[in-house]
Amino acid sequence: MSEEKENIQFELSDELIEQVEILVAQQNDKELQKLLNEFHYADIAEILDELDLEAAMYVIKLLDSEMTSDIIMELDEDNREKVLKNLSAKEIAEEIEELDTDDAADIIAELPEERQQEVISHIEDEDHKAEIKELLAYDEDTAGGLMAKELVKVYETWTVAGCLRRIRGQAKDVTRVHSIYVVDKQNKLIGRLSLKDLIVAKSDQKIADIYISNVDSVNVHDEAEDVARVMQKYDLEAIPVVDNNQKLLGRITIDDIVDVMKEEAEKDYQLAAGITSDVEADDSIWELTKARLPWLLIGMFGGIGAATIITNFQTVMKDYAILLCFVPLIQATAGNVGVQSSAIVVQGLANDTIKGEILKRLFKEFVLGLVNGVAIAFVAIIISHFFFKTEYLVSLTIGAALITVIIIAALIGTFIPIFLDKRGVDPAVATGPFITTSNDIFGILLYFLIAKLILGF
Amino acid sequence: MSEEKENIQFELSDELIEQVEILVAQQNDKELQKLLNEFHYADIAEILDELDLEAAMYVIKLLDSEMTSDIIMELDEDNREKVLKNLSAKEIAEEIEELDTDDAADIIAELPEERQQEVISHIEDEDHKAEIKELLAYDEDTAGGLMAKELVKVYETWTVAGCLRRIRGQAKDVTRVHSIYVVDKQNKLIGRLSLKDLIVAKSDQKIADIYISNVDSVNVHDEAEDVARVMQKYDLEAIPVVDNNQKLLGRITIDDIVDVMKEEAEKDYQLAAGITSDVEADDSIWELTKARLPWLLIGMFGGIGAATIITNFQTVMKDYAILLCFVPLIQATAGNVGVQSSAIVVQGLANDTIKGEILKRLFKEFVLGLVNGVAIAFVAIIISHFFFKTEYLVSLTIGAALITVIIIAALIGTFIPIFLDKRGVDPAVATGPFITTSNDIFGILLYFLIAKLILGF
Numbered sequence A, B: 001m002s003e004e005k006e007n008i009q010f011e012l013s014d015e016l017i018e019q020v021e022i023l024v025a026q027q028n029d030k031e032l033q034k035l036l037n038e039f040h041y042a043d044i045a046e047i048l049d050e051l052d053l054e055a056a057m058y059v060i061k062l063l064d065s066e067m068t069s070d071i072i073m074e075l076d077e078d079n080r081e082k083v084l085k086n087l088s089a090k091e092i093a094e095e096i097e098e099l100d101t102d103d104a105a106d107i108i109a110e111l112p113e114e115r116q117q118e119v120i121s122h123i124e125d126e127d128h129k130a131e132i133k134e135l136l137a138y139d140e141d142t143a144g145g146l147m148a149k150e151l152v153k154v155y156e157t158w159t160v161a162g163c164l165r166r167i168r169g170q171a172k173d174v175t176r177v178h179s180i181y182v183v184d185k186q187n188k189l190i191g192r193l194s195l196k197d198l199i200v201a202k203s204d205q206k207i208a209d210i211y212i213s214n215v216d217s218v219n220v221h222d223e224a225e226d227v228a229r230v231m232q233k234y235d236l237e238a239i240p241v242v243d244n245n246q247k248l249l250g251r252i253t254i255d256d257i258v259d260v261m262k263e264e265a266e267k268d269y270q271l272a273a274g275i276t277s278d279v280e281a282d283d284s285i286w287e288l289t290k291a292r293l294p295w296l297l298i299g300m301f302g303g304i305g306a307a308t309i310i311t312n313f314q315t316v317m318k319d320y321a322i323l324l325c326f327v328p329l330i331q332a333t334a335g336n337v338g339v340q341s342s343a344i345v346v347q348g349l350a351n352d353t354i355k356g357e358i359l360k361r362l363f364k365e366f367v368l369g370l371v372n373g374v375a376i377a378f379v380a381i382i383i384s385h386f387f388f389k390t391e392y393l394v395s396l397t398i399g400a401a402l403i404t405v406i407i408i409a410a411l412i413g414t415f416i417p418i419f420l421d422k423r424g425v426d427p428a429v430a431t432g433p434f435i436t437t438s439n440d441i442f443g444i445l446l447y448f449l450i451a452k453l454i455l456g457f
Helices: A014-025 A029-036 A041-050 A053-062 A065-074 A077-085 A089-097 A101-110 A113-121 A126-136 A160-171 A195-200 A224-233 A254-272 A285-314 A327-351 A358-386 A392-422 A433-455 B014-025 B029-036 B041-050 B053-062 B065-074 B077-085 B089-098 B101-110 B113-121 B126-136 B160-172 B195-200 B224-233 B254-272 B285-314 B327-351 B358-386 B392-422 B433-455
Strands: A152-155 A180-183 A189-193 A238-242 A248-253 B152-155 B180-183 B189-193 B238-242 B248-253
Touching: A014 A029, A014 A041, A014 A053, A029 A053, A041 A053, A041 A065, A053 A065, A053 A077, A065 A077, A065 A089, A065 A101, A077 A101, A089 A101, A089 A113, A089 A126, A101 A113, A101 A126, A113 A126, A152 A160, A160 A195, A160 B195, A180 A248, A189 A195, A189 A238, A195 B160, A195 B195, A224 A238, A224 A254, A224 B254, A248 A254, A254 A327, A254 B224, A254 B254, A254 B327, A285 A327, A285 A433, A285 B327, A285 B358, A327 A358, A327 A392, A327 A433, A327 B254, A327 B285, A327 B327, A327 B433, A358 A392, A358 B285, A392 A433, A433 B327, B014 B029, B014 B041, B014 B053, B029 B053, B041 B053, B041 B065, B053 B065, B053 B077, B065 B077, B065 B089, B065 B101, B077 B101, B089 B101, B089 B113, B089 B126, B101 B113, B101 B126, B113 B126, B152 B160, B160 B195, B180 B248, B189 B195, B189 B238, B224 B238, B224 B254, B248 B254, B254 B327, B285 B327, B285 B433, B327 B358, B327 B392, B327 B433, B358 B392, B392 B433
Parallel strands: A152 A180, B152 B180
Antiparallel strands: A180 A189, A238 A248, B180 B189, B238 B248
């Protein structure tokens, strides 16, 4: 690779961490600053995540607050909590002065309640303070919780030249100008403009003549997930947020939406795998145990339930002990089908592609279960008959049980997430161990009932 | 809700679809255009996805190509394929003239190879044609496959005023100006500017004096997933793409990255649930069966494997038939632990948070498995002893088996994804039925071996 190529892929190496640790230990501030100034704040956050708290605090106190405020935003949540505990309310307020209102409100919201007021009282910029207080009032999972107050807005009565002059002032506070929002005298959002439109227009034109009146917006109380869906569908990079009277309150940018999407996807994935959300591979054993053990206990009680069922049938079916050998087959199939069905429904609900009646959907799953069930049962009957030399009626039992179990598992896997969603509960909790465990029990019960029916023990 | 509030949430209703169908049947072009012109192209695509092909083609031929090119991009892939089949090479070329180079190349890449050349030959704009041909040469999963050629670039020697004048021309071709890229005489990327910087600057300043030399870029051969990670980490909305000599080739925008992230997350989720990727809730039963049945077959062979193991132990353990009742418990636990471990590793690999040696990670999983195993075994022993009145040695067998199985399942669930990743295989295939099935078999085998050891049958 050529020397000249700038390598964007920052690689966190043990050597680099050690180098930082040594410089901290030596209190070699000059070298430390020289070293760290080379890196992006997101990279420095990665380094600090690996240091012990004392060393991390040393670095944070060394660098200036313009840099550290961004670094603190990028830290792992656990580490951020520790760092904030080690800063005085005044120091936190200083960091917050450097942040955009949305990030500032997020940081304050993470603090214990008694500290929140203290930190807010130390913010010197009164406008910033008022805006942050406004944002703190919104639920974090709504558009209001995501939006920032920083935006560029112009009045329809302005001229292009006047507009360019005035937005120079506004734009300084805004990291990136996505869109310029056009409002009327009542601060109602009536349209948008891009900087490009403004540059391409003649300087004596009125904004009223050049703005685009077709502007997407979300209501401040809309759910974050819905905002994400809208921005993604319409390929938007920013969206203005309005109140019920269409008054412009703030704007949401795509980078925050990317974070929402990622969190949402990770949460669903973890729930499907039976992990309480928000753990990572490098969390402590205690945290990982807290996230995993409860789900294993659910599965364990499912296993105990299955054992209870089997003991109840055991004595009566002594003559057909071979049936017990196929319990794992029934159980695995029920679990797999349930997870498939629930995953498709959860994803369909998330993407808003599940339309129509619940009965129509259950009927589709019924047909699908029947098709898959017949195919699986056919193969299983052949194998049990020729390979395990089971009697005809036993093979029939296994086949009939597989078909029934697959259909029932598919219906349960479909119904529960839709039901939860209608009740306002996140349907993703129904995936994973929850669905496999209930399907294990249902599957095994059905298996023995069908066996009793066919074999008549 | 007030009348005034613009509702961004487009709701696809049966009435609307029916209305469109009736207007198509009546060939009422005027009303149809009036109706559809109200909607965003992404919404029209949703409507067309619900129509039959003939009606969809009618609408596409009715609307003008500036609109239809965007609609076609937004259609479901299956429907797009059908629509493109029904258009002549010349008609496709006309649609493509309206699209940005990245979308244009994506559409052409979806066509059968013999049609690709034909369509390209019909593109009239020679620059557009050359750029599309260049993009087609890149692998679709690389930065080159994602980038568009449309961008705004300026030379460091220009003045701000000259720059503003000249980029007016370039900007017309670019839907959104994220950044202005600064190049030297050799077209090497040396920095960036935002439109904001340009507007805030004095008009006689030189670009060389105001540009930001610290510019992130990706290599044209970098993997799409890595580009997504970088853009997300550094909160970028666009990133320039360069070749090995740092020459500016194109740029990637965040909306394409959002799509990459979403596809990636959905694929991982579906693999974990045992569904071949790329199916949706509203796909046909045949497509859903194709996506689901193979995984059920894997699970079925696992069940057959378990049955084989049990039959081999069945006769020798007649005295301890109670052990068979706990097979579902062992199996469910092994499966759940395996899925948990593999999910954490897969997510850690995706987020690049898995660092350090594989042995260190396996050791951590070992400790974690031991902690969880002892907890689960403790509860299970209590329950089996007091509730099922099992003998001491049988309870001990169940407990010892649970601990062993949890540890082994955790190790397998951790090792396989890391191994696959090192081999360049997507580790997500190791999640779901694959890991549960192998853990089912290992778990049951271990259970009986431990029983044999303790109970000595």
